[in-house]
Amino acid sequence: MNRKDIIDAVAEVLDTKQEAIRAVDKTFEAIRAGLERDQKVLISSFGTFRLRNRQPRQGRNPRTGAPVSVPPRTGIRFKASRHLVHQ
DSSP states (O other): OOOOHHHHHHHTTTOOOHHHHHHHHHHHHHHEEEEEOOOOEETTTTTTEEEEEEOOEEEEOOOOOOOEEEOEEEEEEEEHHHHHHHH
């Protein structure tokens, strides 16, 4: 499922597809804004998005096998609600 599929599903309950596009974009924008403010984003019966800081580490170049230093970075973690998983 991709963004277009979500818009099509939302368009079934709204009057126009343009309204569905705005609704989906606003939803994703709100999730992004919450994560940018370093907040946990909890969507009941769906799951939780949160930022996760990853420590620097030593990795390997898969082609040559040479050690490579991987810098620290921030990623997004999603944990599914138990209601989502057990339906």
